[in-house]
Amino acid sequence: MTENQAEWPLYEVFIRSKRGLNHVHVGSLHAPDAELALRHARDVYTRRNEGVSIWVVPSADITASSPQEKDPLFAPSGDKVYRHPTFYDIPSNVPHM
Amino acid sequence: MQVDEAPLEKAFDATIGAGDRIEPRDWMPEKYRQTLIRQVAQHAHSEIIGMQPEGNWITRAPSLRRKAVLLAKVQDEAGHGLYLYSATETLGVSRDELTRRLIEGKQKYSSIFNYPTLTYADVGSIGWLVDGAAICNQVPLCRTSYGPYGRAMIRICKEESFHQRQGYELLMTMMRGTDEQRAMVQESVNRFWWPALMMFGPPDGDSPNTAQSMEWGIKRHTNDELRQRFVDMSVPQAEALGVTFPDPELQWNEERGSYDFGEPDWDEFWQVVKGNGPCNTQRIAHRKAAYDDGAWVREAALAFAAKARADEND
Amino acid sequence: MNDIHIQQDAEDAHDNAYAGLLSNDAHWAFGTDFEDPLAGVDTTIPDGLDAAELAQYCLMLGDDALVYAHRLSEWTSRAPDLEEDIAIANLALDLVGQARLLLARAAAADSSIVPVLPEGSPVPDEDRLAFFREAGDFRNVRLAETPNGDFAELVTRLLVLSTWRLAIFERLVGHPDAVVSAIAAKGVKELAYHRDFAGRWFVTLAGGTSESRRRLTDAMRAVWPLIPELGEGTDTERTVGVDPAAVALEVGVVLDQVLAVGGMTAPDVPGLARVRGRAGRQGMHSEALSRMLAEMQVVARAHPRGRW
Ligand SMILES: [Fe+2]
Numbered sequence: 247m248t249e250n251q252a253e254w255p256l257y258e259v260f261i262r263s264k265r266g267l268n269h270v271h272v273g274s275l276h277a278p279d280a281e282l283a284l285r286h287a288r289d290v291y292t293r294r295n296e297g298v299s300i301w302v303v304p305s306a307d308i309t310a311s312s313p314q315e316k317d318p319l320f321a322p323s324g325d326k327v328y329r330h331p332t333f334y335d336i337p338s339n340v341p342h343m
Numbered sequence: 344m345q346v347d348e349a350p351l352e353k354a355f356d357a358t359i360g361a362g363d364r365i366e367p368r369d370w371m372p373e374k375y376r377q378t379l380i381r382q383v384a385q386h387a388h389s390e391i392i393g394m395q396p397e398g399n400w401i402t403r404a405p406s407l408r409r410k411a412v413l414l415a416k417v418q419d420e421a422g423h424g425l426y427l428y429s430a431t432e433t434l435g436v437s438r439d440e441l442t443r444r445l446i447e448g449k450q451k452y453s454s455i456f457n458y459p460t461l462t463y464a465d466v467g468s469i470g471w472l473v474d475g476a477a478i479c480n481q482v483p484l485c486r487t488s489y490g491p492y493g494r495a496m497i498r499i500c501k502e503e504s505f506h507q508r509q510g511y512e513l514l515m516t517m518m519r520g521t522d523e524q525r526a527m528v529q530e531s532v533n534r535f536w537w538p539a540l541m542m543f544g545p546p547d548g549d550s551p552n553t554a555q556s557m558e559w560g561i562k563r564h565t566n567d568e569l570r571q572r573f574v575d576m577s578v579p580q581a582e583a584l585g586v587t588f589p590d591p592e593l594q595w596n597e598e599r600g601s602y603d604f605g606e607p608d609w610d611e612f613w614q615v616v617k618g619n620g621p622c623n624t625q626r627i628a629h630r631k632a633a634y635d636d637g638a639w640v641r642e643a644a645l646a647f648a649a650k651a652r653a654d655e656n657d
Numbered sequence: 658m659n660d661i662h663i664q665q666d667a668e669d670a671h672d673n674a675y676a677g678l679l680s681n682d683a684h685w686a687f688g689t690d691f692e693d694p695l696a697g698v699d700t701t702i703p704d705g706l707d708a709a710e711l712a713q714y715c716l717m718l719g720d721d722a723l724v725y726a727h728r729l730s731e732w733t734s735r736a737p738d739l740e741e742d743i744a745i746a747n748l749a750l751d752l753v754g755q756a757r758l759l760l761a762r763a764a765a766a767d768s769s770i771v772p773v774l775p776e777g778s779p780v781p782d783e784d785r786l787a788f789f790r791e792a793g794d795f796r797n798v799r800l801a802e803t804p805n806g807d808f809a810e811l812v813t814r815l816l817v818l819s820t821w822r823l824a825i826f827e828r829l830v831g832h833p834d835a836v837v838s839a840i841a842a843k844g845v846k847e848l849a850y851h852r853d854f855a856g857r858w859f860v861t862l863a864g865g866t867s868e869s870r871r872r873l874t875d876a877m878r879a880v881w882p883l884i885p886e887l888g889e890g891t892d893t894e895r896t897v898g899v900d901p902a903a904v905a906l907e908v909g910v911v912l913d914q915v916l917a918v919g920g921m922t923a924p925d926v927p928g929l930a931r932v933r934g935r936a937g938r939q940g941m942h943s944e945a946l947s948r949m950l951a952e953m954q955v956v957a958r959a960h961p962r963g964r965w
């Protein structure tokens with residue numbers, strides 16, 4: 247798989263739909279930066295419903311625990327939110343990754 | 344690095360066996376991952392390509408209310424594609440990569456969207472029959488074994504049921520209108536009935552991936568089961584609407600407690616699947632143009648963000 | 658057992674996260690199911706307000722929204738990314754909503770402006786105005802009807818139009834007509850969002866790549882000649898609405914500010930000429946409008962007794 251330089255990074259979106267609730271993970275989206283990620287989240291996940299509180303976090307900045315005791319494929323294990331290759335920087339000159 | 348996968352596979356099988364979900368950081372067999380990517384990507388592509396046939400009528404919607412409904416509906420489909428691409432990201436394939444596979448013709452999308460929309464009634468037929476068939480296909484997927492896919496489907500199914508109601512309501516309203524409008528509805532239903540039946544895929548005998556997908560809980564019913572369910576649901580709806588389906592073999596079978604129906608033209612189905620449908624080329628060209636035309640915007644936004652970060656660090 | 662409960666709870670919590678979102682929002686397909694756009698609103702014209710003039714004013718504002726919504730809606734499935742596609746559809750939806758309310762208000766204020774259809778036609782008044790008027794009867798400014806360019810053109814035109822419209826709507830919140838005031842109050846929030854979207858993207862494109870900057874420069878050259886028309890108010894606007902000349906200064910300040918942040922300078926171009934003093938507000942349009950209307954109106958006109 248080749249990586250296109252122009253793809254916007256991925257953000258995870260958390261929404262509190264009304265007061266008294268926790269923020270809940272609702273999905274992810276792409277944005278060039280956090281400000282636009284918030285705006286996108288508002289458009290995509292709430293269609294601009296007011297009174298909704300939104301958090302966006304770059305997916306790459308989330309540290310995740312391992313659901314299984316053994317996590318042999320990648321070490322150190324407690325890091326990325328997803329374990330699959332896209333989220334590990336691969337130089338773009340490496341063919342067919 | 345060599346890893347003994349046997350215990351991992353055992354844990355994976357146990358999770359599936361218990362009806363539990365597989366989540367992004369779990370170990371999974373490579374074939375499971377690839378099958379999921381193929382299925383979810385195909386689904387995501389269908390949502391995005393599916394914006395075009397209905398989008399074709401946004402600028403010609405015959406009332407302001409219908410214009411708003413249709414705009415919002417097509418917008419929902421963009422959202423569906425987005426949620427589903429999010430699910431594939433958790434499997435390690437980016438949206439960008441999948442979009443390129445789509446426009447290079449390496450991945451498929453639902454063949455129904457390779458049929459043209461020729462009248463405004465098609466907006467109604469698509470909502471009723473196409474979104475309706477999609478619901479039959481998709482409701483079971485809310486319980487699919489892969490967590491992110493199932494969660495995306497819960498949200499999508501909620502919106503799809505409104506889409507179906509919206510389409511049916513449009514047709515109902517048109518049936519209360521003029522003779523020309525009623526004829527338009529019937530003609531549209533005639534065109535979309537068979538392609539809608541084909542949406543469930545080839546007959547079970549010709550569907551090589553079904554067995555493994557069902558074992559993994561990625562798929563939960565066979566193509567023919569879902570097709571039958573759809574026919575049984577749709578016939579009374581058509582009666583209530585006052586339209587007929589273009590199938591002389593369609594009739595109630597007391598013994599089976601289901602409707603018998605004719606065979607879709609599978610030759611036509613395979614032609615469309617293989618890229619020779621009425622709109623295959625047009626749909627992909629449209630998607631490619633949007634992707635290519637947007638490249639400079641995506642690049643500019645990245646460049647701007649990089650400069651802003653650099654300024655912050657100064 | 659326990660696991661099942663926990664999973665069920667998780668799913669409930671998941672549903673709840675959406676529950677609050679899935680209500681009361683016109684931006685979902687199922688939230689657009691409005692029937693009578695002025696239901697429950699007091700439509701009596703207040704004393705001292707000329708009903709025919711008010712109707713003309715509502716046509717102007719309604720046509721600006723309807724015609725520009727058409728251009729925005731043409732972007733559907735063509736945006737640079739899915740996120741932008743959804744955002745642009747939201748803009749178009751807002752404007753279709755505003756148009757619907759304003760055209761309904763225009764018809765209620767002066768029924769003589771509503772095109773006559775065959776006896777018994779169920780087509781509601783706002784749709785008669787939208788789909789059965791000729792181009793020369795449209796009162797939108799020409800900037801609203803210009804054919805779409807690239808994304809830089811969208812951003813630039815949206816920035817200008819939303820800045821103008823917001824300034825006017827902010828003043829219309831205090832309008833003596835309860836309907837206009839209510840439409841304005843709702844519109845202000847929407848337009849503030851539109852302006853924000855446009856401003857943010859304007860600055861991004863200005864500071865992005867040399868290509869985005871070049872495209873933005875071209876877009877400004879295309880849009881700027883149509884700006885003076887926005888400020889040349891009509892008697893109608895001055896008597897029953899907001900004189901656009903009165904907001905010109907404020908609009909200029911906002912635009913200058915956005916341009917300054919982006920490091921862009923306004924092109925030095927003259928305003929597009931009027932034709933014997935007439936422009937969009939007087940029904941003198943570009944060639945693009947009648948073509949747009951031919952498309953917009955084709956289905957409705959084929960079925961003057963149609964029910965949709
Ligand atoms: Fe969908």
Ligand SMILES: [Fe+2]
Nearest residue numbers: 420474503506
């Ligand atoms: Fe749908």
